[in-house]
Every structure is written in structure tokens, then in C-alpha cells.
Amino acid sequence: MAGEEKKTLQLLIILVSAVLVLSLISASATFFVVMSKISQPSKKVIVEKPELGPIKSLGEFIVNLSDPTETHYLRTEVVIELDYGSDEKLAAEVDKRQPQVKDIVISSLSSKTSIQLADPENKETLKQEIKDKINAILNRGQIAKVYFTTFAIQ
Numbered sequence: 001m002a003g004e005e006k007k008t009l010q011l012l013i014i015l016v017s018a019v020l021v022l023s024l025i026s027a028s029a030t031f032f033v034v035m036s037k038i039s040q041p042s043k044k045v046i047v048e049k050p051e052l053g054p055i056k057s058l059g060e061f062i063v064n065l066s067d068p069t070e071t072h073y074l075r076t077e078v079v080i081e082l083d084y085g086s087d088e089k090l091a092a093e094v095d096k097r098q099p100q101v102k103d104i105v106i107s108s109l110s111s112k113t114s115i116q117l118a119d120p121e122n123k124e125t126l127k128q129e130i131k132d133k134i135n136a137i138l139n140r141g142q143i144a145k146v147y148f149t150t151f152a153i154q
Contacts, residue, residue, distance in 0.1 A: 050084055051084040051085075052081065052084065053081045053082040053083050053084040053085070053086060053144050054081070054082045054086065054091055055079055055080070055081055055082075056079070056080050056081075056082065056091065056094055056095075057077070057078075057079050057149075058077075058078040058079065058080060058098075058101060058102060058105060059077065059078070059102075060075065060076070060077045060150070061074070061075070061076050061077070061078060061102075061105060061106060061109060062074070062075045063106055063109045063110040064110055065109075065110065065112060065113055065114050065117070065153070066110060066111055066112065066113055067113045067114050067115075068113075072113075072114040072153055072154065073153070073154045074109055074110075074112075074114075074117065074151075074152070074153050074154075075150065075151075075152045075153075075154070076109065076148050076150055076151045076152070077148065077149045077150045078105055078130070078146065078147070078148060078149075079146075079147040079148075079149050080094070080101075080131075080134070080143045080145070080146055080147070081143060081144045081145040081146075081147065082094070082141065082142075082143055082144065083141055083142050083143070083144045084144070086140075086141040086142075087140070087141070089140045089141075090138070090140040090141035092140075093138060093139065093140045093141075094138070094143075097137060097138070100137055101134055101137075104130065104133045104134055104137075105130055108126060108129050108130050108133065109126070112126060114153050117151075117153060118153070123148070123151070127145070127146040127147075127148070128146075130146045131143055131145065131146045134146075
């Protein structure tokens with residue numbers, strides 16, 4: 001009996017020692033992984049943004065919205081950005097086509113409802129729509145962006 005108890009005790013000591021050694025190894029590995037993540041400073045990636053192209057204000061627009069039940073108005077000022085590096089001919093063409101450009105803006109704005117324009121995603125879609133329609137009539141270049149500098153629905 002004494003021999004069996006001695007073997008069981010030795011086996012128990014070996015198992016406890018193995019568990020302790022594995023625990024120490026695991027704790028050390030975790031410590032080094034955490035410290036390596038903390039000590040490495042995050043590198044800031046600087047992405048160059050494209051230059052801003054020439055800006056042209058199309059002026060203020062007040063339009064009736066196409067709400068079916070109530071009358072709502074939109075008051076907004078629209079500004080367009082021409083492609084960076086575009087030549088003076090594009091700016092002159094936009095000036096020459098000002099009535100067409102304004103008609104596109106008025107048509108696009110007045111085709112929306114106040115509920116549609118309350119959603120920021122729909123505003124972005126409207127900007128893209130205006131941009132695409134204006135670009136379709138231009139021959140000397142393209143506009144890069146459409147901006148609303150004021151936007152009020154009543």
C-alpha cells in the first residue's frame with residue numbers, strides 16, 4: 001500500500017508541476033504578445049487628397065417640392081466644383097450654359113419631396129443626379145462635385 005501511495009503522490013506532483021509549467025509558459029506568451037501590441041506605435045498613413053478644382057456658385061434656388069398633400073418649398077444655394085486642372089474653357093462653357101445648368105438644378109430639386117430630402121443619403125443621391133445631368137451637357141470637361149451651401153425646407 002505504501003508503494004502505491006508513493007507512486008500516486010509522485011504522479012500527482014508531476015501533474016501539478018506540468019500544469020504550473022504550462023501556466024507559466026502561457027502567461028509569458030500572453031504577456032509578450034500584449035506588450036508587443038502596446039509598444040508598437042501605430043503608423044499614421046497620410047493619404048494625399050486631390051486638389052480642389054475651381055468653384056462656381058450657381059446662386060440661390062427657391063423651388064416648390066413635389067409633395068402630394070401639402071405645399072413645401074426648398075431654399076438652397078448650389079455650388080459646383082470643376083475638375084482640378086480643368087482649363088478656362090470649361091469655366092467659360094459653364095458660364096455660357098448657365099440657363100441650362102440652372103434648369104437642370106431646378107428640375108432635379110423640384111422633382112423631390114420634403115420627406116425624400118430630409119434623408120442625408122437622398123441628398124447625396126440628388127447631388128450625384130445633378131452632377132451627372134450637368135456633365136451630360138458639357139463638352140470641355142466635367143464637374144467634380146456639387147455642394148449645397150444652404151439647405152432649408154419649409
